[in-house]
Structures are given as C-alpha cells and as structure tokens.
Amino acid sequence: MATALHFSGVKTPCPASASSERSLQYKQPLWSQRLRFATCVASNNGFYTSAKNFSCTSRVLRVSCEGGGITDVLEKKQTENQCLGENEKQLTCVMKFGGSSVASAERMREVADLILSFPQERPVIVLSAMGKTTNKLLLAGEKAVSCGVTNVSTIDELSFIKELHLRTVDELGVDSSIISSHLEELEQLLKGIAMMKELTLRTKDYLVSFGECMSTRLFAAYLNKIGVKARQYDAFEIGFITTDDFTNADILEATYPAVAKRLHGDWICNPAIPIVTGFLGKGWRSCAVTTLGRGGSDLTATTIGKALGLREIQVWKDVDGVLTCDPNIYPRAQPVPYLTFEEAAELAYFGAQVLHPQSMRPAREGDIPVRVKNSYNPNAPGTVITHARDMSKAVLTSIVLKRNVTMLDIVSTRMLGQYGFLAKVFSTFEDLGISVDVVATSEVSISLTLDPSKLWSRELIQQASELDHVVEELEKIAVVNLLQHRSIISLIGNVQRSSLILEKAFQVLRTNGVNVQMISQGASKVNISLVVNDNEAEQCVRALHQAFFENDPFEVECGSENGSV
Numbered sequence: 383m384a385t386a387l388h389f390s391g392v393k394t395p396c397p398a399s400a401s402s403e404r405s406l407q408y409k410q411p412l413w414s415q416r417l418r419f420a421t422c423v424a425s426n427n428g429f430y431t432s433a434k435n436f437s438c439t440s441r442v443l444r445v446s447c448e449g450g451g452i453t454d455v456l457e458k459k460q461t462e463n464q465c466l467g468e469n470e471k472q473l474t475c476v477m478k479f480g481g482s483s484v485a486s487a488e489r490m491r492e493v494a495d496l497i498l499s500f501p502q503e504r505p506v507i508v509l510s511a512m513g514k515t516t517n518k519l520l521l522a523g524e525k526a527v528s529c530g531v532t533n534v535s536t537i538d539e540l541s542f543i544k545e546l547h548l549r550t551v552d553e554l555g556v557d558s559s560i561i562s563s564h565l566e567e568l569e570q571l572l573k574g575i576a577m578m579k580e581l582t583l584r585t586k587d588y589l590v591s592f593g594e595c596m597s598t599r600l601f602a603a604y605l606n607k608i609g610v611k612a613r614q615y616d617a618f619e620i621g622f623i624t625t626d627d628f629t630n631a632d633i634l635e636a637t638y639p640a641v642a643k644r645l646h647g648d649w650i651c652n653p654a655i656p657i658v659t660g661f662l663g664k665g666w667r668s669c670a671v672t673t674l675g676r677g678g679s680d681l682t683a684t685t686i687g688k689a690l691g692l693r694e695i696q697v698w699k700d701v702d703g704v705l706t707c708d709p710n711i712y713p714r715a716q717p718v719p720y721l722t723f724e725e726a727a728e729l730a731y732f733g734a735q736v737l738h739p740q741s742m743r744p745a746r747e748g749d750i751p752v753r754v755k756n757s758y759n760p761n762a763p764g765t766v767i768t769h770a771r772d773m774s775k776a777v778l779t780s781i782v783l784k785r786n787v788t789m790l791d792i793v794s795t796r797m798l799g800q801y802g803f804l805a806k807v808f809s810t811f812e813d814l815g816i817s818v819d820v821v822a823t824s825e826v827s828i829s830l831t832l833d834p835s836k837l838w839s840r841e842l843i844q845q846a847s848e849l850d851h852v853v854e855e856l857e858k859i860a861v862v863n864l865l866q867h868r869s870i871i872s873l874i875g876n877v878q879r880s881s882l883i884l885e886k887a888f889q890v891l892r893t894n895g896v897n898v899q900m901i902s903q904g905a906s907k908v909n910i911s912l913v914v915n916d917n918e919a920e921q922c923v924r925a926l927h928q929a930f931f932e933n934d935p936f937e938v939e940c941g942s943e944n945g946s947v
C-alpha cells in the first residue's frame with residue numbers, strides 16, 4: 383500500500399527521530415500507514431522527521447515540525463480511494479460513548495485518547511448528549527410550557543446547557559461557531575413552546591436532539607483540531623428511518639442499506655472517522671426528528687454495526703460492564719464477563735438501565751459481538767455479549783429490578799372451559815396499544831403486568847385514564863383487580879437449572895418475610911420473573927445478590943430453616 387503513495391514538497395530539514403514516528407501513529411491511526419511512509423520518505427531524503435502536529439484533507443497532508451512552528455506541506459498526488467489499501471476500505475467497529483463518558487471537555491479528551499489508543503481500528507463513533515443534557519432539555523421544555531415567552535432565557539436548565547457547551551468549546555479550543563446556531567435555535571424553540579404553552583411528543587424529540595447534535599459537533603471539531611480527520615453526522619440525515627412513535631420510535635429496515643451506503647461511501651471517497659449522533663432518527667411519514675427511547679444511543683450503535691457488518695460493537699459506559707445487579711441498589715455488584723444476546727436482551731428489557739431494551743436485536747441479527755466497557759477504566763475486561771456461551775457452570779447471571787409496575791388480576795366471570803378468554807383479554811390490550819410484560823395464567827384467571835416504559839411517554843393523567851379504560855373494558859368479561867406499586871425482580875440465568883434457582887430464591891424471600899405475588903418463567907429459558915411490592919423490592923435484590931453471588935455456594939444450596947440461606 384505504501385508504495386502506491388507519493389508525497390512531495392517537503393522543504394524543511396529536521397533531525398530524524400524514531401519516537402516522533404510512534405507518536406504520529408498513535409495520534410493518527412487512520413493515517414498511520416501513510417504517515418509512517420511520509421516520515422520515512424522525508425527522512426530518507428534528509429528533510430525532516432520530528433513531526434508534531436498534522437492535519438489531512440483529501441489532497442494535503444500538513445505536518446508541523448517540533449521546535450519551531452515550521453509547517454511542511456506534503457502534497458499527496460493520488461486520490462483518496464486509490465490510496466486505500468484493500469483492508470482499509472472497511473470500517474472495523476463501532477464505539478459508542480454514553481453521556482457519562484463525554485460529560486466534559488476533559489472527558490472528551492480522554493475519549494479521544496482512548497479511541498486513538500486502538501490504532502488498528504477504523505471505528506465509527508456514536509455519541510450521546512453530554513452528561514445529563516437530555517434530562518435538562520426535557521426539564522427546560524416543561525418549564526417553558528408555563529413560564530411565559532419573556533422568561534425563557536432565565537430558565538436554569540437552558541443557562542446550564544449553554545454554559546456547559548460554551549465552556550467545552552473553550553476548553554477544547556474549538557470554534558464556537560460549530561454550536562452557536564444550535565444554541566440560538568434551542569432558545570427559539572423554547573420560546574415557541576412557551577408561546578404555544580404546549581410540549582408535544584414530536585416537539586420533545588426535536589428539543590432533545592440538540593444534545594446529541596452539539597456533543598458530536600464538539601467532538602468531531604476537537605478530533606480535527608488535534609489532526610485526526612473526523613466527520614460529523616446527524617443520524618436523521620444519513621438514513622436512520624424510524625416509525626413515527628415520537629419518544630419511542632423503532633428503527634425500520636430501510637435504515638440498514640441507507641446508513642451503510644452513506645457511511646461506507648463517504649469513507650471510501652474520503653476517509654474520516656464518522657462521528658454519529660446516537661438516539662436520533664427520522665420518522666418515515668412525518669420526516670421529523672424522532673428518538674429511540676431513553677438510552678437509545680446503544681441501539682444506534684448496534685444498528686450501525688449490523689448495517690456495515692462490522693467486526694465488533696463496543697458500548698463504553700461508566701461501569702465495568704454489565705453487572706450482577708444495579709450498583710445503585712447494591713454497590714457490591716460484580717461484572718458479568720459473558721452474556722448471550724438473549725440474556726442481555728431480557729436483562730435490558732426487564733429494566734437494567736445499562737443497555738437499551740431493543741439494542742440487542744440488530745447485533746443478534748448481524749451476529750456481531752457487543753462488548754460493554756468502562757471508559758473510566760478501559761483496562762477492565764468488561765462484558766462480551768455473543769450468540770452463545772458455555773452455560774455448563776452458569777446458574778444465575780444477573781438480578782434485575784423493574785419498579786413501579788402495574789399488575790392486573792383478571793378472573794373470568796364465565797364457566798370453566800370457556801374458550802377465547804385469553805384472546806379477548808389480549809385483544810383488549812392490543813386495541814388500547816398497551817404492552818404486557820409478565821403473564822401467568824390458570825384455567826379461569828390471568829395475572830399480568832403492564833410495561834411502564836410504554837406508558838412512560840404519556841402524561842400521568844392520560845396514564846390513569848388509560849388504566850381506567852383497560853379495567854372498564856376487561857370488566858365486561860372478568861372481575862378485575864388493579865394492583866399498583868409492584869416491582870418485577872427478574873432472575874436472568876440458566877433456567878435449565880430453574881429448580882435450584884427457585885429453591886434458593888424462595889428461601890431468601892421467605893427469610894426476608896416477602897410473599898411473591900406472581901411468578902413467571904418465560905419461554906426464553908433465561909428469565910424467571912417474580913412480582914413483589916415496590917417497597918420490599920430493593921431489600922429482596924440485595925438479599926438475593928448476597929445469596930447467589932457472595933455466599934459459599936454449598937451454604938447457599940443447603941440453606942437453613944431460620945438463618946442465612
């Protein structure tokens with residue numbers, strides 16, 4: 383590949399230095415081959431080597447030498463795609479960094495270093511909004527509804543967002559023009575919301591999109607500033623086509639070829655690290671900006687992974703991988719080294735905030751391994767999620783809690799043996815567009831829980847009236863008992879060993895005086911769900927964690943009547 387390149391125009395002689403060559407490779411992985419060659423040509427000709435900074439456009443490679451601000455311009459004579467070696471024509475992996483990983487200028491610099499510490503990779507980068515920007519944008523929107531147009535500029539969250547992004551511009555040393563129009567437009571939008579006194583789901587999505595649009599622009603500008611060629615993309619401009627379910631849109635199939643064509647096409651014509659907004663899409667009918675549900679950048683990453691058929695999808699978080707339970711509930715949670723797609727999907731669906739519920743689907747379809755890593759602790763091995771893993775020793779993998787769940791006990795008013803009862807119950811939910819999580823049935827009754835995330839996007843008042851409506855409809859065929867403030871504890875693991883899991887679990891729950899109100903073992907064979915009262919749930923998770931992950935396994939298996947399990 384190197385011999386196909388031609389550089390000329392080097393004018394300034396400098397002493398040769400091997401170490402500069404290494405630092406060039408480190409800083410500029412995409413160009414490392416070419417730079418090594420450029421450096422080599424230069425030193426061979428007795429010109430210079432100690433290159434310090436460099437930047438590349440499709441035609442010009444600019445290298446400034448150490449010790450004197452001398453800039454040499456190396457004209458690259460051939461066109462970009464002719465220059466790409468056979469194995470450089472493919473992007474290799476996705477690296478997604480969540481809000482916690484890009485919360486400040488310092489964190490962005492660290493993330494840039496982290497990306498560049500993998501010079502063998504040609505990554506696509508997916509970023510979330512900085513820190514808690516999405517929450518702040520939503521709060522600002524809610525305040526705008528009632529604060530009056532003239533008070534919009536004093537909304538605390540707006541000031542916070544402006545200050546954070548402008549400080550980051552400053553600290554990264556990039557041009558403020560890359561985000562100034564977004565900040566102005568954001569304020570205009572909030573004024574519009576204040577004028578209308580209304581924040582629709584569609585407007586909410588447009589509002590939160592500013593977070594990702596700005597973080598990616600900042601990061602791409604920073605990479606370009608340090609000489610690493612990067613190109614920013616808004617996902618809604620490059621083919622992320624979704625349903626029009628604002629705040630919770632689904633990716634449509636057309637996305638895959640469109641995204642692949644755009645990212646791969648650009649890379650081939652003019653290689654630059656793609657920096658893509660996570661979380662965002664474009665509604666196929668409305669053509670408006672949509673979002674993929676909270677935490678949706680994980681789904682953006684796996685979608686790109688599948689679209690481009692990449693080798694690996696890396697999801698960089700602020701924890702050492704997927705843990706045995708939520709560390710906020712129990713800080714002694716431990717990393718889980720391996721998971722299957724199925725386990726990870728159940729875990730995410732049943733509430734583990736670490737992964738977006740839908741994010742495993744594209745990875746599983748494309749059979750692309752997902753690695754969950756800690757951007758604060760890159761040396762930790764993290765969690766690798768693949769199609770299959772050795773389950774011979776696996777019992778329990780992780781404990782997940784989903785709070786604030788609504789449970790319905792539905793008892794048929796008809797006689798035993800009546801057919802069509804289940805069908806009628808579920809068609810009621812279908813008609814009302816409400817999704818059901820966990821189900822347990824007997825001949826004449828059904829207990830089920832309703833997915834709070836599907837109700838989440840609706841106003842509380844609307845949720846209450848929808849629940850009333852559900853009960854009203856079901857009461858035509860059954861006696862209905864609505865039970866609120868329940869939690870689902872999901873035991874994700876090897877359900878081939880369900881008796882062992884249940885034996886231990888019930889021992890723990892009995893010791894803690896907790897009665898399970900519903901139990902379900904899904905067809906997936908990786909999940910047993912138990913429904914308990916909200917106010918008992920965290921205590922249960924801690925006790926279950928101690929029993930399954932911390933105690934001596936022999937002690938746990940034997941248990942005792944009145945003490946620790």
Ligand SMILES: Nc1ncnc2c1ncn2[C@@H]1O[C@H](COP(=O)(O)OP(=O)(O)O)[C@@H](O)[C@H]1O
Binds near residue numbers: 480483704708733
């Ligand atoms: N089982 C779990 N494993 C790991 N993290 C979990 C788990 N359950 C909840 N979490 C929480 O998820 C957080 C990471 O997810 P998220 O905030 O979406 O990350 P990011 O914004 O970096 O994408 C962790 O900080 C942790 O508090």
Ligand SMILES: N[C@@H](CC(=O)OP(=O)(O)O)C(=O)O
Binds near residue numbers: 675
């Ligand atoms: N910014 C969006 C999307 C996202 O994925 O964020 P994070 O990766 O920080 O969870 C959110 O807060 O929901």
